[in-house]
Amino acid sequence: MRFFCLLAYVCFSFLMAFSQKPVMNERILIQHVRLIDGTGSSARLGSLRIQGDKIVAIGDLKPMTGEKIIDGMGQVLAPGFIDSHSHHLGDVMRHPEAISTASQGITSIVIGQDGDSYSMQEIKEKLQQTPVAVNVASYTGHTTLRLAAMGEKNGLRAAQASEIKQMELALSKELGQGSLGLSTGLEYEHAFYSSREEVLALAQVAAANKARYISHIRSEDVTMADALDEIIQIGKKTGMPVQISHLKLGKKSDWGQAKKILAQLEQARKEGINITADVYPYTYWHSTLRVLFPGRDYTNLTSAELAVDQLFDPAESFLVHFAPNTSYEGKTILEIGRLRQEKPAGTLMKLIAIAEEYKLKNPSVGSVEAIVGKSMTEEDVRDFITWEHTNICSDGNAGTHPRGYGAFTRVLGRYVNEQFPLEKAIQHMTSMAAAHVGIKDRGVLGVGAYADLVLLDPKSVLDHATIQNPHALSTGITRVWVNGQEVYHDLKSSAKRPGKLLTRAHE
Template identity: 50%
Template sequence: MQNDLYRIDGVFGDGNLYSSANDLLKWTEAWKREFLKANNNLMEAFQPTVLNNGKLSNYGFGFQIDTLNIQYSHTGSWVGFYNYMATNLKSKETIILLTNNSNPSASRAIQQWFNHKTVEFQKSTLITNVRIIDGTGLPERKGSLRIKGNKIVEMGLLNPYIGEEVIDGQDNILAPGFIDTHSHHEGRLEENLEAIPVLSQGITTICIGQDGFSQPMDSLKSRYAQHKPAINLLSYTGHASLRIKQMGLRGLFRTASDKEVEGMKMDLENELKKGSFGISTGLEYEEGFFSNKNEVISLAQIAAKYKARYMSHIRSEDIQIENAIDEIIHIGAQVNLPVQISHIKIAQKSKWGNAPQIIQQLQAARQKGVKISADIYPYTYWQSTLRVLFPNRDYDNPAAAEFAVNQLFDPSESILLRFAPNKDYVGKTISQIAELRKSTDAETLQRLVADASLFEENNPDYSGSIEGIMGKAMSEEDLKTFLSWPFTNVCSDGGFTGHPRGRGAFPKIISNYVRNQPLLTLPTAIYKMTGLCAENLGLTDRGILASGNFADMVLFNPAKIQDKATITQPQALSEGILQVWVNGISVYKDGKSTHQYPGIVITRN
């Protein structure tokens, strides 16, 4: 007998024994005859086994046992090969399958046969004539990609199967679906299940539960099981949401008691068990601002226990930014878990140009073993509340208001997006409102904050956001420096309304920083929108085009992809995305929804 043993998998028997389907059928018939004689020794191979821990296993000595159908089976596979043997004693049927295909879909067909159902093989789709950028940062390569079900099954120079759907990519770029690591699109997703503003950017997965605010995992799973979206979601658990549950809305402006922290830890642990990817904090917002380091570290330790992650809108992006970055580095070092800075920026005019020093601070931490990363959106405008313009929460201090208008934002370019006390102010800059009120920019800022606080006090049942501003506050050079850092991935930090980043962030990376003012190569830009995003979130089967990964993909023309949303026209959709697939299903094509909704809530476990 020829010795075909290749020791590539540590198995010493393979390659030395040859069998045909007929041989295996004869062998199966032989043990069936012995089994029917009730041979006690043989019976042990076909009985459920009690494990050392007392649990019952349906794997006997060599066979998988399906007691319901009185069926015994075993599978095997090796490089490019798959086999399946099954016997149903009730129907007296035996099926032997040997195939030179490593895809186990044939075994599913056999189960359909045994259950007297129509045998259906999954249809495949071949996307050909494309330039593949796989999300790893490697250069593009010509080729084809095959989808079967919700997975990528093959890549390379492929020929179509008979009857297979073939899509001609017309020499466009095929890349992994973009992953938005910091999104607020979920706020209106239930009424926009087609998610056109998301898909028109090429985004297939959004990460929600940001800035310390989240929904319970059970609620998310239930909602999107009933109302399936076109995109995938995953969620962090919000620190502020944990605080609100334990301390109440009116009790947040203090440090938490030991008992309250213990309650938060229990709630976080429950959410992590249900699939949350980690804990998010919004320490610059009032709901999280009054927490101390010990409270945050205690919760981060729970995340680390479950091998989850920590993501933070850090405590300061302006006057205390260096200390705020030290805080997140300290958390990552002490707790030993991956930490990510949300929407990294420098939002203080006198500190513009300090991005290289902050990168040095982050690099030094990484060299010491801290797994720290960041995400960023490609705009010099932020969107938040008026209150963040008072870093010390001294809203009645005229000097603080003067500092804000001189250092923390440009009142002549910063637009009020929401203002419940006077909706006529919405869409106007702070300077325009000041002119209407015949006051200075600083006085107007103080008055707006006071009016919003009074409205909140007089309307305790008001459910919407009382105020919000789009603030011009960052420098383009700092943005480029942060974007260039190898551990910064792209995000939108956007929603369906408001800031143009919610409809244009990802295309803008390519149109502006690859094509118009080259800062990144296209493979690097794609990596920062896919593979690096997946790595920074802890996703293992998305973000890279590879056999076995989920078929979340985007087809686009790199010469025509373009963001269209602007500060004055924030609702304009991006262009240049030709087709998008989510879990193997085409959901967006030629600027329109396909009205397919294969999106899921992705869980960590």
């Protein structure tokens, strides 16, 4: 009997040591690294120890018996990046190893953006069914709330008091389940007709729950001043932190004015309003053709001409999705116009009309058309990225815009310089992002923080995704850990899926 017990014990130990499952308290020592801690402090040489899902020691550490040792070979070890405005969940559910995010060093994605969200319960169930390799947090979307309260077909009007009440209750419930706050996508049709009062009423609910507000503001071009005023007023009246999603200057006559916009935001901050922003490092966006008509008058030639003149460059803007005629996909609006023997303004109106007709005949089809529109300048993008209250986001998914695979590595490879050193760039991807969205114990290298980590080679880190090849992997991201487990190493997934649902910490 004793022999049997001993044999069982030996077998058990053997199984534990060699099983695929991580041993809960496994220790890993990462040596010979330049530690960049995410706070903006200068890099320093040292080592870092992981135990379980946490960082347990940082400094000049000697190996302990039984721990796994990784030689960092002088590369940079930083906190994993936090993508404050992401659309990656769909891709990550299809590909749980999360290559689209891990390959650019992202360890947490924040979804529920632009007013569209799943309920916290839905996200929880999805992640329970399909564990993934990246952490997920979510806002609750205003458009989702209003369509639930008003009916799918009634989104093109202001809400009534009773409907706002219903939205408030639903939002309150979601905040109770750990949603980070309220998100809006006010430029999109199903939210565009909401009144400022409706949005403010919901924002007050978020504020009362010590949550946050994040917004794709009502206009990023023609009426941007008014849209900025709206979010500043929300910050002022509620006292809660407010964040502008993917800050941009999309109107030609406003190009070069980034510093002026930032001065306006600085002024608001001086008055005590906690306003911040996130930005992705591209001069072109991805959206529907319809956003090019700020007056929602899709058959008005004057508006179409204004769009061509001021809101996008038809020679550099690609129709990336067009269900009614896939032969247009990958061509610029100018090229499609030539094929159709039309001027770009006419083409723009026709494409919208064709898409609308298609949608009526095929109501179950989700997205009918999408454009990658060139409408910003490099100088403005750089000014926005380097503002001390802007964190980096991708606004991406594994779709047709290269930001879904390359946003973070693009900043590291192309925007880092003497004025914006690596330590700053990493701060804008880690601790700053965590603070802006309200995620605790991540985004810094600190004892007791979660071990979400990126080992990167600053000399080779670079994005390679382009409009023509949007899923090309970045170089220079050597290893990525999520909650203490390595998920990515030398361009490959480890097949581990340690991502967690991150909920708003109750203060």
